[in-house]
Structure formats: structure tokens, C-alpha cells
Amino acid sequence: MSPARARESFRLGSCEIYYGWVIVAALSVTEMVTWGIVYYGFAVVLRPMEQDLEASRVAVTGAFSFGLGVSALAAMPVGRWIDRHGARGLMTVGSCLAAMLTFMWGRVGSLLALYAVWGLMGLALAATLYEPAFAVVVSWFTQGRDRALLTVTLVGGLASTIFMPIEAWLLSRIGWRSALTILAVVLAVIAIPLHALLLRRGPASTAGARAADATMKLSPGMSLDMAARTLLFWVLALAFFLSNFATGAMQLPGRLLFVPISARLGVPWMVAAVFLAQAIGIGQLPLLGGLATLLAFVVLQGAANGMATLARATSVAEIFGSRHYGAIAGAVALGTNGARAIGPVGASLLWVGLGSYASVFWLLAASLLMAALAVLIVGARAKSAE
Numbered sequence: 001m002s003p004a005r006a007r008e009s010f011r012l013g014s015c016e017i018y019y020g021w022v023i024v025a026a027l028s029v030t031e032m033v034t035w036g037i038v039y040y041g042f043a044v045v046l047r048p049m050e051q052d053l054e055a056s057r058v059a060v061t062g063a064f065s066f067g068l069g070v071s072a073l074a075a076m077p078v079g080r081w082i083d084r085h086g087a088r089g090l091m092t093v094g095s096c097l098a099a100m101l102t103f104m105w106g107r108v109g110s111l112l113a114l115y116a117v118w119g120l121m122g123l124a125l126a127a128t129l130y131e132p133a134f135a136v137v138v139s140w141f142t143q144g145r146d147r148a149l150l151t152v153t154l155v156g157g158l159a160s161t162i163f164m165p166i167e168a169w170l171l172s173r174i175g176w177r178s179a180l181t182i183l184a185v186v187l188a189v190i191a192i193p194l195h196a197l198l199l200r201r202g203p204a205s206t207a208g209a210r211a212a213d214a215t216m217k218l219s220p221g222m223s224l225d226m227a228a229r230t231l232l233f234w235v236l237a238l239a240f241f242l243s244n245f246a247t248g249a250m251q252l253p254g255r256l257l258f259v260p261i262s263a264r265l266g267v268p269w270m271v272a273a274v275f276l277a278q279a280i281g282i283g284q285l286p287l288l289g290g291l292a293t294l295l296a297f298v299v300l301q302g303a304a305n306g307m308a309t310l311a312r313a314t315s316v317a318e319i320f321g322s323r324h325y326g327a328i329a330g331a332v333a334l335g336t337n338g339a340r341a342i343g344p345v346g347a348s349l350l351w352v353g354l355g356s357y358a359s360v361f362w363l364l365a366a367s368l369l370m371a372a373l374a375v376l377i378v379g380a381r382a383k384s385a386e
Contacts, residue, residue, distance in 0.1 A: 019140070019200065020137070020140030020141050020148065020202065021148070022198060023136055023137065023140050023198065023199065023200070023202070024137060024140075024148050024151050024152060026194045026195070026198040026199065027133045027136060027137065027152050027199075028151055028152050028154075028155035028156065029155070029190065029194060030091075030095070030128070030133075030190065030191045030194050030195060031129070031130065031133055031152055031153075031155065031156035031159070032155050032156050032158055032159045032162065032163075033159075033163075033186065033187060033190045033191055034095070034098060034125075034128050034129060034159075034187065034191055035129065035156055035159035035160075035163075036159035036160065036162055036163025036164070036167075037102060037163060037167075037183045037184075037186065037187050038098055038102060038121065038124070038125065038187070039125070039129075039159070040159055040160045040163055040164050040167075041102075041163065041164075041167050041180070041183060042064050043164075044164055044167040044168055044171060045167070045171060045176040045179065045180065046060060046061070048171065048175070048176040049114070049176065052176075052177075053108070053109075053110065053111055053114065055111045059111055060111070060114065062115075063111075063114045063115045063117075063118040064118060066115055066118055066119055066122070067118035067119060067121045067122040067125065068122065068125070068338075069122065069338060070119050070120075070121075070122025070123060070126070071122040071123070071125040071126040071129075072122075072126075072333065072334050072336075072338035073122075073334065073338075074122065074123055074126035074127075075126055075131055075329075075330040075331075075333035075334050076327065076330040076331050076333075076334055077330070078090065078126045078127055078131065078132060078326070078330055079131065079132075079135065079325075079326035079327040079328070079329055079330025079331070079333075080224075080326065080327045080330065081326070082132055082135045082136070082326035083135075083323075083324050083325070083326040083327050086199070086200070086201040087132050087133075087135060087136045087199055087201075088195060088196065088199035088200065088201075090127050090132065091127060091128055091132055091133075091136075091195040091199060092192060092195040092196040092199075093127065094123075094124050094125075094126075094127025094128040094132075094195075095124075095128055095187065095188070095191035095192045095195050096188070096192055097120065097121075097123065097124040097127070098121065098124035098125070098128055098187060098191070099184050099185075099187045099188035099191070099192065100184070101117050101120055101121045101124060102180055102183055102184035102187055103180070103181060103184035104117050105117050105118075105121075105180050105184075106176070106177040106178070106179070106180030106181050106184070107177065128191070130152075130153070130156070131326075131329055131330060131333045132326070133152060134149060134152070134325075134329060135325050135326040135329060136199060136202065137149055137152060138202075138317045138325045139201060139202030139203070139325070140202035140203070141202075145314065145317060146314055149314060167179060167183065170182060170183070222320040222321055222323075222324065222328070223323075223324045223327070224324055224327040224328050224331055227320045227324075227328050227331075228331070231378050231381075232319060232378045232379060233320070233328070233331075233332075235371075235374045235375055235378045236312075236315060236316070236319075236332060236375065237331070237332050237336075238371065238374075239368075239371035239372075239374065239375055240311075240312050240332060240336045241336055241338070242364070242367050242368055242371050272372040272373070272375045272376045272379075276368070276369065276372040279364075279365045279366070279367075279368035279369040279372065312329075312332065312333075312336065316328055316329045316332060350363065
């Protein structure tokens, strides 16, 4: 076996496993734990935090939005770092920081301290959540990439289902401060060693970059500067911004459907279908007069949101190549993660300007419909120009 091949494989008894799947297994666990403890944990401890800090819900949730905003701003430098140096050191440090800050979060005594902790937490989130994890997966897979990303997001999508009940139980037993202390230990024990010991740079980010990029469909191996000169980059960035602004629930069903639909339709049609489904779902909000309409909204909006995470990861790699995936995905994430941070405030401002939530929903639905059409049109032009 050649040294390169040995680095890309893992032996389990007599069975030889491609090391990319070891990476996928490790990241699936760390994503589930980090999302479950840090991201979803905030909602669980929100009410007792309000009471202890004697602050309004708006003021307390503002810290969460502040952290998400910092995470969005850090996405581009994080992506560039991963492209140049790999993700092991960065994700390990990010997990150390996340665990330390979760411990400190349980000891904040003022609103100012909460904002300070969550401002730094934004850096930890940028270094540990989906964007860096996807960059690692993309560097290991050219074929089977959809299945690899699906595995990470499916397991990661279980974060709220698994951790929120545990966090609620801890909250009822020992209070929110002690609960966060325990969760910080869990995060440290699981995420830090998995990132430190198992993550490696993939062949598509090192010597095999040119060969890996040769399988891409459009402009292989583009740098961020090159990608930013294309119309398709800006259409995708805007479309995913709108998508995250109008996010929903029920993500797992959509992720299960993503791979077969993507294989049949292709990337542009898959991305467009996500935005079309979200447009239809949001367009039903003003019509929520009965259970049937409500169920249709939940299914459509939730499934599309579940697909959107995968669509963002696969479309960026498919269109622009894997060589500079981290930087390009980070640039797209600047808008998408920023939309998640400003979504509640933005929706409120739209409500004030338009006079009713029905008008807001119609506007968002129309915007997503236009995004779907734009992705199809620009994607078709790019493909015809090959």
C-alpha cells in the first residue's frame, strides 16, 4: 500500500475503511453535541436567565443574536484558514473555547457579562459548526459527497431532539447554572478529543486538489476572488440569505429526501426546488385557517429548510470546486448566518413597514420564488457556457 493510500484508509480488523468516513463519523458526533449544547441550550435556559439577570426577554435573546452575528463575520477568515492550514487545530481550539465559555455562561451575573460571553461564543461557533465541518468533508470526498454531508447533517439534526429534553431535565433538577457546568464538561470530553485526534486534511485540499477538482462541473478550483466575479455566486449568496431569513422546523425529512432528489434533478434544480418549497410554505402563512393548511406549511417549510443546509454545501463544492471551498463557503455563510441573526429584528421591521404579518409573509414568499427562478436561469447560463 502506498503511503498516500495508507493515510487515506483506516483498518478495523480485516476491513479497510476509507478515512473520509472516519471523519464523517467524528464530525457527526461533534456537530450533534455542539449544536445541542450551545445553540439549542440557549432556548432551554432562557426563562431562568431572564429571572436571574432581571432582564427582559428581548435583552437576553439579544446576546444570542449578537453571538450569531459575530459567527457570521468570522465565517470568511475561518474558511480561509481551513483552506490553508486544515481544520484540526481550528476546530479543536474552537471546541476548547466553546466548552470554556459554556462553563462561564453558567456563572454570568449581569447582562453585560452575558453579551461578552456570547460575543466570544460567536467565534467558537464559527470554528465548530457546519461551515468548517462541511469544508473538512468536502476535502475528503469527490464521489459520494452528498451521502457524506447527509450523514453529518442527519446526525447533527438530532441535536435538539436529544439534548433539549436532557437540558430541560437537568434544569428542573439542578438549575440552569449547574446544568451548563455539566454540559460544558460533556462538550469538552466529547468534542475536543474527536477533533484533536481524528481530523486530518483530505486529499482534495492537498496534493490531490487538481485531480479532485477535475470532476467538478463548472470552473473547477475557483478562488474566492474568481467566484465573486461570477453572477452565480451572488445569486446563490442572496438566495441562501433569503432562505435563512425565512427558516422553519422539521429539517430531518427534507435531509432524507435531498440525496435522491439531487441525484435525479441536478444541483441548480435542487437548489431552486428548495427555495420554491419555502416560497409555497411561507405563502400559506396568511391562509392558516385550518389544520390541513398548517400541516402543509410545517411539512413544506420544514423539509425545505432541512434541504437548504445540504444544498448550500453541495452547490458551492459542485460549482466552484473543493480547492478553496472554505473561503467561498465562508463568504456565502456571512450572509446566511447573518440572516439567522437579524431575522427576528428584520421581520419586526418589515411588519412595521408593511402593516401586517400577512404582507411580510407574502413578501418573503415572493422573494424566495424569485430566488428559485434566478438560480435556475443563472445556473442554466453557466452550464451552457461550459
